[in-house]
Amino acid sequence: MFSILRSIGLTFSHLFRKKVTVRYPEERLALPARWRGRIILSRDPDGGERCVACYLCAVACPVGCIALQAAEDDHGRRFPAFFRINFSRCIFCGLCEDACPTCAIQLVPDYEMSEYDRQNMVYEKEHLLVDGQGKYPGYDFYKTAGVSIPGKKKEGDGDEEPPVDLRSLLP
Amino acid sequence: MPVEVSRATIFVEGKPFEASATTNLLDACLSLGFDIPYFCWHPALGSAGACRLCAVKKFANEKDARGRIVMSCMEPVVDGLRISIDDPQAREFRASVLEWLMASHPHDCPVCDEGGECHLQDMTVMTGHVYRQYRFKKRTHRSQDLGPFVNHEMNRCIQCYRCTRFYRDYAGGGDLAEFASRDRLFYGRHEDGVLESPFSGNLVEVCPTGVFTDKTFKRHFTRKWDLATAPSVCVHCSLGCNTIPGERYGTLRRIRNRYNSRVNGYFLCDRGRFGYEFVNDAKRIRKARLAGHGSTDGDDETREFLLRRAAEAVAGPHQAIGIGSPRASLEANFALRELVGAGRFYAGVADNEWRLTELALKILRGGPARPASLADVRLSDAVLVLGEDVTNTAPLLDLALRQAARRGPVEAVVKAGTPDWHALAVTDLVQDARGPVFVAATHRTALAAVAEEFLLTPDETARLGFAVARRIAGEASPGDLPPELESAAARIARALQAADRPLVVAGVCGGDPAVLRAAAAAARALSNGKRKAGLFLVFPESNSVGLALLGAGSLKDGIDRVMSGEAGTAIILENDLYRRLPAGAADRFFDKCRSAILLDHVHHATAERAGLVVPAATFAESEGTLVNAEGRAQRFFKVCPPPRGVRESWRWLCDFARAAGRREAAGLRNLDDLILAIAAEFPELAGIREAAPPAGFRIHGSKVPRESQRSSGRTSIHAEADVREGAPPLDLDSPLAFSMEGAPGIPPSPLIPRFWRPGWNSVQSVNKYQAGIGGPLRDGDPGRRLIEPPASTSPGFSVDGPRAETVGAGEGLLFVPVYQIFGSEELSVRAPAVASLIPKPVLLLHPDDAVMLGIGSGDRVELEVQGETLSLPAKITAEMCRGAAGVPVAPSGALGLDLPARGKIRTVRKP
């Protein structure tokens, strides 16, 4: 008998507590930056596409909802010719982001992805690529890896010595 | 390798194991299933001791607890050897070796095409190196442009010397070398330029890092784990090298080697590796086309329509003939034969070539010389090549012959006490010594580098061959040779007789029956008593032998049947008649033919003339059986389903036969039905059943998956078209599945779709599939030999062949074919990378002949041969024999001509 009364009391006491639900959509929660929501492709500090089409996000994805094709521009810079995420399959686990060596693919705090037609959940590169750097400002894969692109020679920039002289006989 | 394998007991971590005593410790441990990291050792190239990664601890005896670190690849296996792989010091040593090899590495795996199948990645993980402590700047190199096949990114190199050891020491290439010293070591050409060796593509697999990668693959790059793969067989020559094609998003992405110790071993040629892009050719036949009606989409209606048209054509009042193909599978040729009837089935091959093919098959069947496999060739110790430019007609035979050329000297070194795996020591001791290899050809061949070469007309070649045969048989020479050839014949005969495993090589492409007979005579004469000579006959195309085993009428008889009006319909299987007949004759044939039905995948002149073109699947989209030059039946499987509307030739033909109401075809519904029907009708071909397990084969109830366990994008590849995921396509014809699900583990060897083992993502994982390193695959190498000749010489044997049939006797200049590795083969020339290397066609003339004919170098000349006129610039060179002019077998060359043949020549224009 007492325990029943206690339960009723407890339940009603919640009437006077602070509310945790908000009046969505008028009001919204402030989500942390690390929230795992909609996936974007970001750009590097110079505005170039960060994604180098390495396929690591695709292979990391446990539901296999990422498909892409690598291509190379005239300067030898890799980029995805197409990049597709089927969000109707995505489980927002964030493994793609963990796998990405260039910080290109990021899960962002946006969860408003309801559609009447499931086909609309299929995002192509033009839907995924944003203009900014996302959560990881300042990172540029090409600055740390020995790959040449316009403005950054592979040999003799940053971390590297100039190309060796093959004719040198010095010890 | 030495024949007797002595065994030794070695102790690994204190436990005893049996190992071969003729090998090194690394090889032995890998054979036993242990993982020791390594870079510079390669099963075919031996040990160099260059990378220092394969360190293990060796103990002096049971009591020794301290031990010392040794390089396992440089340590011979001896009885009682005690080692530890897991020893902490050995581990630490290996990890630091890796760390310093990585000190200047660019760390660009995400954009490196080797990533995901990189031996360097695997070894880094295996040794446990994770963090770069080196604080200084990275040493860098300038990479080179090495032509359309191989990409060069020198910064990824770990200085293992595998590339130059393969390219120079194994493949005999001259234009790749190591340069500079200490940490500046550079592996490349002396300047940018196309790699000259026809085996340059193997650098991609030999190099354990991403320095050399496949440039054609780069243009449509996909990681290894995403490629759908299946066991396949190269279709670009008669050797039938085993391959692993990879597909993604419906296009073929690349070809990789599939190890088969009897055939290609670890290597492929560049034609086989880079010729695959014909499958993706935009001009490929993908839709059915009815002359005057345009092309139709490949839906069911079209199929019905095609079946009706074909049935009408076959069953109609005008008899049909079938023209088979030496590049189509046994099954497709057999299905055509069933459709038109055995008496109306003709070989789709130029007449001379067909006569020679049948003759060559008769020689192989007759024995007693054994049809040699490429493995036998590699172990031969004396070779006579008669009239065949193997580098250009059967490229990997060139590579095998180069090993044969070293065989004798290497054996001498081994006898003197240096183990054969000790690669650098052996190379140093052998120097330039070469065993006896003799080549008689109409023009200078690449083998001249390792052989004594005679430039002779086909007729002279045949006479030389017979002279050699007579001398070996102990008979008097016929005396129809000039003295210098007479003495050469004596020398050749002596060398072949002195050898343990002599080999005679000839081929159909050379075009002369007398040369074939001479080769047969020499091989017979050599096969007396205990010694068995090998005989290797090169055939022109991937299934020339298969077609000949089925048997068919000659093309001329088939054409005559149409020209005489007796038959009105021709069903042409995967064939361009403009390559088989002079253009005029082909035109006349199509003018006369009421209805020509072509089944093919590549577009060509015959497709322009055919009334009905039926889209057929390529090797990558169909299964079937090919018989290679050795007489080995090998099954290839589809990598991906054919595109919409396209079907396998054999399936179309079986359906046509049923639609036409042919009772024989009622039971032919899938591949196994055809295989059983072929085996039942041709006892000689019964072995094709064992070439691979049937479609019903399962491993614990599962099929073998074509996709890797890590294959990505399953739920998004087709999402753009339809977000719902359909079931994967069914495969009713083979035990392979279009899926990543299926039996894990190692399937039977003919079904191995890719080489991969946990921790071994690179091609080095093949070690895990072999019964002992460099040996056969675990349950035997794939393929079944169909031709096993009787062991004894038939009585009444004489070394004399009929002399009268020497071709090209008569008036005019003799034109002989000059084959080209890039250009002569029909399919590979449609691959852009291969096409870019086709040399400009020129007519080769010996200086003496040129003077006689009044032709200067560079003059444009006109040839008249077999009713065709050909215009070519002349090249005057002493690399051509006297008395014959070489015509390139290539587009705007001798295609469609049946060479050798005599004809007229005249100068049109001085340069």
Ligand code: SF4
């Ligand atoms: S992991 Fe990153 S760089 Fe690689 S394909 Fe995915 S998004 Fe692009």
Ligand code: SF4
């Ligand atoms: S060679 Fe291997 S380790 Fe080096 S960048 Fe390429 S994939 Fe990575």
Ligand code: SF4
């Ligand atoms: S290029 Fe490749 S094969 Fe050659 S030494 Fe370097 S890592 Fe070894």
Ligand code: SF4
């Ligand atoms: S040698 Fe012949 S079968 Fe082998 S890869 Fe080259 S073309 Fe193909």
Ligand code: FES
């Ligand atoms: S593999 Fe033994 S030193 Fe390189």
